Amino acid sequence: MNTSPARRSIEMTHQQLPPPALEVRNLSILFPAEGGTFHALRDLTFSVQPQEFVCILGPSGSGKSTLLRVLAGLLPPSAGEIRYADGKPPRIGYVFQQANLMPWRTAIENITLPLELQGIPRAQARQQAQELIELIGLKGFEEVFPRDLSGGMAQRVAIARALIQDPDLLLLDEPFGSLDALTRERMGSELLHLWQVRRKTVLMVTHSISEALLLSDRVLVLTPRPGRLALDFRVPLPRPRSDEMRYTAAFGKLSRRLKAAIG
Amino acid sequence: MEISIPNLNNLKPPLGGEAGVSAWLRRLRLFITPISLLLALLIWEGLVRIAQLPAFILPSPGRVASRFWQALTDGTLLRHTSTTLLEITLGLLAGTLLATVIGYLIAKSPLFEHLLAPYLVASQAIPIVAIAPLLVIWFGPGIFTKVLICALIVFFPVLVNTVVGLRAVPQELRALMRSLRATPWQNLKYLEIPAALPVFLGGLRVGATLSVIGAVIGELVAADRGLGFLINVGRGQYDTALVFVAVFTLVTLALLLYGVVILLERRMLAWQSEPYKRNGHKILD
Numbered sequence A: 001m002n003t004s005p006a007r008r009s010i011e012m013t014h015q016q017l018p019p020p021a022l023e024v025r026n027l028s029i030l031f032p033a034e035g036g037t038f039h040a041l042r043d044l045t046f047s048v049q050p051q052e053f054v055c056i057l058g059p060s061g062s063g064k065s066t067l068l069r070v071l072a073g074l075l076p077p078s079a080g081e082i083r084y085a086d087g088k089p090p091r092i093g094y095v096f097q098q099a100n101l102m103p104w105r106t107a108i109e110n111i112t113l114p115l116e117l118q119g120i121p122r123a124q125a126r127q128q129a130q131e132l133i134e135l136i137g138l139k140g141f142e143e144v145f146p147r148d149l150s151g152g153m154a155q156r157v158a159i160a161r162a163l164i165q166d167p168d169l170l171l172l173d174e175p176f177g178s179l180d181a182l183t184r185e186r187m188g189s190e191l192l193h194l195w196q197v198r199r200k201t202v203l204m205v206t207h208s209i210s211e212a213l214l215l216s217d218r219v220l221v222l223t224p225r226p227g228r229l230a231l232d233f234r235v236p237l238p239r240p241r242s243d244e245m246r247y248t249a250a251f252g253k254l255s256r257r258l259k260a261a262i263g
Numbered sequence B: 001m002e003i004s005i006p007n008l009n010n011l012k013p014p015l016g017g018e019a020g021v022s023a024w025l026r027r028l029r030l031f032i033t034p035i036s037l038l039l040a041l042l043i044w045e046g047l048v049r050i051a052q053l054p055a056f057i058l059p060s061p062g063r064v065a066s067r068f069w070q071a072l073t074d075g076t077l078l079r080h081t082s083t084t085l086l087e088i089t090l091g092l093l094a095g096t097l098l099a100t101v102i103g104y105l106i107a108k109s110p111l112f113e114h115l116l117a118p119y120l121v122a123s124q125a126i127p128i129v130a131i132a133p134l135l136v137i138w139f140g141p142g143i144f145t146k147v148l149i150c151a152l153i154v155f156f157p158v159l160v161n162t163v164v165g166l167r168a169v170p171q172e173l174r175a176l177m178r179s180l181r182a183t184p185w186q187n188l189k190y191l192e193i194p195a196a197l198p199v200f201l202g203g204l205r206v207g208a209t210l211s212v213i214g215a216v217i218g219e220l221v222a223a224d225r226g227l228g229f230l231i232n233v234g235r236g237q238y239d240t241a242l243v244f245v246a247v248f249t250l251v252t253l254a255l256l257l258y259g260v261v262i263l264l265e266r267r268m269l270a271w272q273s274e275p276y277k278r279n280g281h282k283i284l285d
């Protein structure tokens, strides 16, 4: 009965809060494999509140990316269902592990892409992008092609691209996975700052316990194949948070607890 | 060595430590082509004089030059060149258009690929020179046949590169476009065309050169105008200088077409090149 704390926390939020932004019920994903099929995700149930920041932790191959792909509508669920607040799939901002920029578009053109796809005139799109560029600290790099951007800068462009259409749901798949430790920490702080300015519902996959603690309201831990919900951990740190919190005793204690829980 | 780079934080080193040597090499390169051309002309002239070859075997450079001037001033050269150029242009356009459309369908649908693959492979096994007379029998000696041969010869390299280019579109970018709910048309415009363009233009570069060959094959088989026809005329009258004039004109046409595609590549693929090349320092392509 080790899933009962998670169940209880979901029931509690039902009573206290507005309807969840996202509800995942008994979600399973099956992939074909030699001699049959295998479960990448099995019987996953959780919900996410509007403007909640949720991190997903789990070993490689536990289906974290698969979960995000299902939530983004890139992959149909094999069983179970996903419910969104207004009944229809929301506008989604997706950030991949690699920046995944279009090499033939400059930084600003990459950021405006989602708006152009919505038919918003270029001039207006550029104006909106300009605001974001200042917010993410890339002023002066508007007309630079991706090949001339550093890893951290490219990833910031990717985040700006995900934010520009004002998504209802932000999905981040190990967005800082390819960065060095220092850059990664700085990007984490920047993301924290961004989220405090523009509150979004966020689901973020990460391997870093401290990143998860600093950023999120809740941490979902998945088991190795097949991915099931092992733990639904509410982060008791107060908001607003700042980078310095990483170095407090309470933070250290929490990381130890979370680490022990993951095993 | 200190290099100040404005704004960009990870430029590749523009010109390495041996900047002095490479600058000298660059200057030499500017002259090396003219020098080699001049040398070739001298050897040619020397060969004609020493071996005392008759003009119908090998005319001297001077003779070819004066024959060129004559053909230019009496309008012969222009008339025939414009015919060949028209055939090349139409053939290149038609072949490229067809190859792009069919290439897109093949890249998109395995069904199409299986349907067409045997014919495409077979068509490559048939030498175009061998079926050119057949095409003349079917479609007559007019311009249409030449355009057709041109298009056929251009078709394959452009087709292959279209397919390869489209298949190489990164899956991650496809996922991005899907997460943004892009329509198929938007997918084509914003992702597939720009992503496939470098490989596609590579095919076009080959196609452009081949199209000249296509036109000449057609004209050599049956024609009453065009540079291929001019070569036939020159041969028939032992006017070997005229053959040279026609051949050189053909080479010039091919180089011009090639140059146009290179120019297209530089304009459309500026994002691929090193920043310092983008600013006009590109030496070789």
Ligand SMILES: Nc1ncnc2c1ncn2[C@@H]1O[C@H](COP(=O)(O)OP(=O)(O)O)[C@@H](O)[C@H]1O
Residues within 6 Å of the ligand: A031, A032, A040, A058, A059, A060, A061, A062, A063, A064, A065, A066, A067, A225
């Ligand atoms: N399209 C697919 N077809 C088959 N198997 C897949 C596919 N995508 C992912 N998998 C498998 O599903 C499991 C979970 O993958 P993934 O979601 O990428 O894990 P994570 O992101 O947690 O490392 C892995 O074993 C992976 O090989």
Ligand SMILES: [Mg+2]
Residues within 6 Å of the ligand: A064, A065, A066
């Ligand atoms: Mg993953």
